[in-house]
Amino acid sequence: xxxxxxxxxxxxxxxxxxxxxxxxxxxxxxLTHRMVKALARALTAWEQDPSVAVLLVKAEGRAFCAxxxxxxVYHAGRAGSPPVDFFADEYRLNAQIAxxxxxxxxxxxxxxxGGGVGVSCHGSHRVMTExxxxxxxxxxxGFFPDVGGSHILPRLSGGFxxxxxxxxxxxxxGDALGSGLATHAIKASDQSAFIERLAQSGEPENAxxxxxxxxxxxxxxxxxxxITRHFSQPSLEDILTSLENAGxxxxxxAKTLAVMLDRSPTSVRVAWRQITAGQGLSxxxxxxxxxxxxxxxxxxxxxxxxxxxxxxxxxxxPKWRPATLDAVSAADxxxxxxxxxxxxxxx
Numbered sequence: 001x002x003x004x005x006x007x008x009x010x011x012x013x014x015x016x017x018x019x020x021x022x023x024x025x026x027x028x029x030x031l032t033h034r035m036v037k038a039l040a041r042a043l044t045a046w047e048q049d050p051s052v053a054v055l056l057v058k059a060e061g062r063a064f065c066a067x068x069x070x071x072x073v074y075h076a077g078r079a080g081s082p083p084v085d086f087f088a089d090e091y092r093l094n095a096q097i098a099x100x101x102x103x104x105x106x107x108x109x110x111x112x113x114g115g116g117v118g119v120s121c122h123g124s125h126r127v128m129t130e131x132x133x134x135x136x137x138x139x140x141x142g143f144f145p146d147v148g149g150s151h152i153l154p155r156l157s158g159g160f161x162x163x164x165x166x167x168x169x170x171x172x173x174g175d176a177l178g179s180g181l182a183t184h185a186i187k188a189s190d191q192s193a194f195i196e197r198l199a200q201s202g203e204p205e206n207a208x209x210x211x212x213x214x215x216x217x218x219x220x221x222x223x224x225x226x227i228t229r230h231f232s233q234p235s236l237e238d239i240l241t242s243l244e245n246a247g248x249x250x251x252x253x254a255k256t257l258a259v260m261l262d263r264s265p266t267s268v269r270v271a272w273r274q275i276t277a278g279q280g281l282s283x284x285x286x287x288x289x290x291x292x293x294x295x296x297x298x299x300x301x302x303x304x305x306x307x308x309x310x311x312x313x314x315x316x317x318p319k320w321r322p323a324t325l326d327a328v329s330a331a332d333x334x335x336x337x338x339x340x341x342x343x344x345x346x347x
Contacts, residue, residue: 003045005038016053016202018046019195025061030069031115033086039119040093047101053202055100056195057119058107064132065116070141073298074307082298087146088345090115091287091294094148095347098122098283103204107195108132109188118147121181122283125204128173129188134181137168139267141310142302142318144293150278150286156180158224159231165271166231166239167259171218178217186211223252230256236272240325264302264318265325269333277337284347289337291345296336 001011010021020042022029039057046052059065068090076083097104097119104123112120113135120126128134136145136153145153145165153161160179164171176182186194190211197207217224230242230253240257247254260268270293278286297303301321309318322328 003038003041004034006034008032009035009038011038011042013052014195015199016051017195017199018042018049018052018055019199020055020057022057022059022065025059025063027069028063028066028111029059029061029116030066031090031119032069032072033083033089036086036090036093040089040096043093043096043100052102054103054105054198054204055123056105056107056198057123058191058195059110061110062131063111063116064106064108065113065119066111067114067116070114070307071311074304074312077298077304084295084298087294087298088291090118090147091291091345092347094118094122095284095287098148098151100124105198105204107191108134108182109191111135113137115147117149117152121152122148125184125208126176126182127184127186127194127208128176128182129186129191130173131188132173132176132182133170134172134176135168135170136164137170139166139263139271140168140306142264142267142300142304142306142320143297144267144270144274144290146290146294148283148286148290150274150281150290151283152181154275154279158228160224160227162231162239162272162275163227163256165275166236166263166268167256168263169259174215174218177215184208184212185215186213226250226252236269236325239272261325264306264320265322265328266300266302266320266332268325269328270297270336273333273337287347288345292338292340293336295340295343 008024010023012019105125106120106123107127109129109131111133136149138145153165156179177185194211233239233242243253243257305318
């Protein structure tokens with residue numbers, strides 16, 4: 001039972017559970033096209049199988065999933081063949097997870113970023129341990145918070161999703177639980193017990209009941225109040241102004257503004273519009289919107305420059321084009337959201 005996943009992703013039937021394990025620990029379980037297609041096949045089969053009551057996704061190693069295989073995307077794009085088909089299938093998988101009719105449980109014990117968020121956070125149960133680290137860091141590499149970020153992030157409380165989208169900052173499991181990204185927290189040492197209980201009962205709530213722990217937020221209440229105040233503003237310019245006005249007396253505001261100004265200006269503007277629009281869109285419509293953005297990003301400058309600076313030359317000095325937020329026009333951003341005509345994502 002491998003659904004043609006090879007040695008990159010493992011599928012098992014244990015009791016009432018269909019168990020998926022990401023098995024590329026040396027690559028932080030970064031998603032490949034083969035993994036995406038295999039997981040989609042498993043979802044289709046197990047959703048129709050009455051003997052499977054619940055699906056569990058977990059991973060080997062210190063990361064749940066650090067994203068997509070970004071270097072593969074970089075090299076393909078540089079060679080003139082951006083892997084649009086990979087993203088199309090990944091986005092279809094994200095939408096498939098969101099509408100999966102059985103409990104879909106993600107057990108996150110380590111880093112979860114980018115594509116890892118797409119295969120975990122659209123499910124019904126997002127279980128994190130103290131080792132979990134969440135981020136959507138895309139604006140820092142000239143990209144945008146895709147894989148359904150448009151649907152997840154605007155639905156977090158207190159402007160927290162907009163804050164995560166526009167900064168790319170990393171958070172731990174207390175903030176993930178407090179904001180609604182995670183639905184439950186357990187101790188890392190209880191993972192085996194949880195999996196055993198889940199396989200026996202097929203009922204996530206029953207399996208989690210004796211193992212769930214309460215977790216304090218890592219971010220101080222005063223900072224959370226600031227995030228709500230700044231990132232609930234009605235426009236990107238208002239967010240920047242709010243942070244700038246507070247910065248003289250507020251180290252958090254000053255640091256956050258500096259982080260945003262260091263990110264790709266185009267990505268920040270795209271992300272603000274994307275998250276704002278996503279608040280009123282269905283998951284399927286979010287994925288169609290993101291596919292439009294994706295097609296333009298893969299033919300642009302900043303994504304490849306961001307990867308070069310972060311992962312290729314590693315100089316950490318990307319040369320964004322345009323270089324400032326003021327230089328990015330409304331027409332520039334409109335182009336990212338324009339219809340693709342007969343190339344629209346089919347779900």
